Amino acid sequence: MSLLEPSADAVRPSPEHTVRRLLESARERATSVDLEAAFAWVAEGRLADDLLADWRRLSEEAKAELSRCWKALGLLGNVTVAQDTVRYGRFAAEKILEGELRELVSVTEKAVRWCGQARDDVLADLGRLVRERRTEFPSAKAVPLGELLEELQRARARYARSLETYGQEMQELSAEEQRRQEFLRSGASISLEEIRDLSSREFETLIASLLERDGYEVQRAHGGAGDRGADVIATGGNGERIVVQCKLRRTPSATIGAPDVQTFNGTARPDHHATHALMVTNTRFTAHAKAAAARYGIALVDSGALRVWATFGKPLELA
Secondary structure, X not given: OOOOOXXXXXXXXXXXXXXXXXXXXXXXHOOHHHHHHHHHHHHHXXXXXXXXXXXXXXHHHHHHHHHHHHHHHHHHHOOOOOOOOOHHHHHHHHHHHHHHHXXXXXXXXXXXXXXXXXXXXXXHOOOOOHHHXXXXXXXOOHHHHHHHHHHHHHHHXXXXXXXXXXXXXXXXXXXXXXXHHHHHHHOOOOOHHHHHOOOHHHHHHHHHHHHHHOOOEEEXXXXXXXXXOOOEEEEOXXXXXXXXXXXXXXXXXXXXXXXXXXXXXXXXXXXXXXXXXXXXXXXXXXXXXXXXHHHHOEEEEOHHHHHHHHHOOOOOXXX
């Protein structure tokens, strides 16, 4: 009789000394081959069971986090909800995490199915002969289970890194949001709607004041006759010479095209010796204008960048 095969004596109610006698007899008859097979059988079953529980926990964690991401993305995409000033940064971070979580959920669900099948297979082996079991050691399941354990460890590490990165991004965005809200309450903020109502000279003077706020020394605060395209000129302590052309538009849909960029390029460096040539508008630049600016090394500040600079008080970053 196999050590794993049930017998009539084993299942029939027996006095304690009879049970002990049967156990002692089985242990005396067990060979190293029997013990090796029994160990492999039990160890494999426990590994499959532990992995199954671990993958299930990880899957539920990932699904819960993914559900939170979907909810956050829905709120961020709902224009009827009051938006914070760093909405797009939050949206981008949520989308990245959502993609990683989707992949993790897919991996964990597949692993849960595999581990469940492996565990069921081990349980179904009850009643097989020990020696028949031994001939399969290490079994066909042992290696895949080991590989799955390694994949579980890697998946957990990826999950931890994703959440850590996301947490850091949210902390940075929250700090930026707090700083922006404080600036909005300071009285130094000016909105795009207010900028649209300025005169051309007031707009140029505003840009000069923003450069001054950023620590530059303004040499020219506004343009005029004979300015040769330089409305504002400012210098920095490291030898920077910033030459700015301002393009104020009353209509939000108005655009600045490539010809304006090409004209400014003709004077910014040859005539004004700019180290940084800058064009600023309260609307947007066309694709051709952006391409021309990239060729000529001219920095462009459109309505979005101007809002960050003038409305939220973040210093302009010049390459």
